[in-house]
Amino acid sequence: MTTAATPRLPVTAIIAPGWDQPRWQRALVAAAPGLEVRLWPDLGDVSEIEAVLLWKQPAGALAGMSRLGLAQSLGAGVEHLLNDPAIGDHVALGRAVDPAMTGEMVRFVVHAVLAISVDAAGYRAQQAAGLWEERSVPGGALRVGMLGLGELGAAAAQALAGLGFTVTGWSRSARQVAGVTCLSGADGLNQLIAGTDCLVNLLPLTDETRGLIDARLLARLPRGAHLVNVARGGHVVEADLLAALDDGRLASATLDVTAVEPLPQSHPFWSHPKIVLTPHVAAASTPETMAPILAESLRRHAAGRPPLDPVERTRGY
Numbered sequence: 001m002t003t004a005a006t007p008r009l010p011v012t013a014i015i016a017p018g019w020d021q022p023r024w025q026r027a028l029v030a031a032a033p034g035l036e037v038r039l040w041p042d043l044g045d046v047s048e049i050e051a052v053l054l055w056k057q058p059a060g061a062l063a064g065m066s067r068l069g070l071a072q073s074l075g076a077g078v079e080h081l082l083n084d085p086a087i088g089d090h091v092a093l094g095r096a097v098d099p100a101m102t103g104e105m106v107r108f109v110v111h112a113v114l115a116i117s118v119d120a121a122g123y124r125a126q127q128a129a130g131l132w133e134e135r136s137v138p139g140g141a142l143r144v145g146m147l148g149l150g151e152l153g154a155a156a157a158q159a160l161a162g163l164g165f166t167v168t169g170w171s172r173s174a175r176q177v178a179g180v181t182c183l184s185g186a187d188g189l190n191q192l193i194a195g196t197d198c199l200v201n202l203l204p205l206t207d208e209t210r211g212l213i214d215a216r217l218l219a220r221l222p223r224g225a226h227l228v229n230v231a232r233g234g235h236v237v238e239a240d241l242l243a244a245l246d247d248g249r250l251a252s253a254t255l256d257v258t259a260v261e262p263l264p265q266s267h268p269f270w271s272h273p274k275i276v277l278t279p280h281v282a283a284a285s286t287p288e289t290m291a292p293i294l295a296e297s298l299r300r301h302a303a304g305r306p307p308l309d310p311v312e313r314t315r316g317y
């Protein structure tokens, strides 16, 4: 009897400057014993590298990788794959989808929306002023609009619907999410915006979505609406956001992401009284939960199959 040989796993490099690369290496080798994992910047003979696991790789980091067949993002976003000229069209692209990351994002978004619904900021200000007074808060009447109904957006929308919020979601193609009114297309976006008190952004950053949250869109939200951006800073025209906050059209912005990260010290977001800032931490990539998923994509690649969560170049995500 003959048994099929297990295909050899690709020689893999991790290029994620600033991250704990040795921890990723340990988790990967535990998930795929025998896998050869090299760490940036000590990549050895780069012509031997067949797969790369990437987060914000420096320009030129992939130069000379003539055998590269798989470029896998260590996060959900893939701009760093699509914008790297060293990744040719023949290279398969994968992105990270990890239930642990989804759980983190759901909790972050739920926290942000609940804080708005109970006017946590208003009560904090009252405490500072020594004021014992009931405020008029939206509570469950806050209507949530979710931009993006993918892995993260659909899960967050469903969790918010489960908490009793009226949730409307928007995606490129028609979707179905339990408890959520799902819309698509330009008319769908108009309808969502007109009926949204709290706009949550979980779109990927693509040519179509860059700058989507601009003065025109903000002007169509009901007066006093809130923005929660946990996707990418490039979705928001920052000057338009500041103008909408300053003229009272928008009541608050909760921003986990900004156009330039880290946010420059001179940026007006730091001290704006209506902005709540966090340093891109809504949903982190965790080596121990993600490694088995990445290992499976490497095994698939070795067997000539696409990675678990492939990126479609034509749609940009």
Ligand code: NAP
Residues within 6 Å of the ligand: 075, 076, 077, 078, 105, 147, 148, 149, 150, 151, 152, 153, 154, 170, 171, 172, 173, 174, 175, 202, 203, 204, 205, 206, 208, 209, 230, 231, 232, 256, 257, 280, 281, 282, 283, 284, 317
């Ligand atoms: P995903 O599964 O690819 O879902 C993207 C969603 O956006 C889909 O519903 C898609 O529509 C929709 N979409 C894309 N282009 C659109 C367009 N032009 N018009 C309308 N809808 C459009 O992505 P994900 O895993 O949920 O992640 C979303 C983003 O979250 C990532 O790209 C990343 O930027 C961000 N993120 C941030 C953090 C953080 O810590 N702040 C962590 C992880 C991810 P279809 O359903 O029709 O395809």
Ligand code: GLV
Residues within 6 Å of the ligand: 074, 075, 076, 077, 078, 283, 285
């Ligand atoms: C984080 O921002 C990610 O894209 O995973």
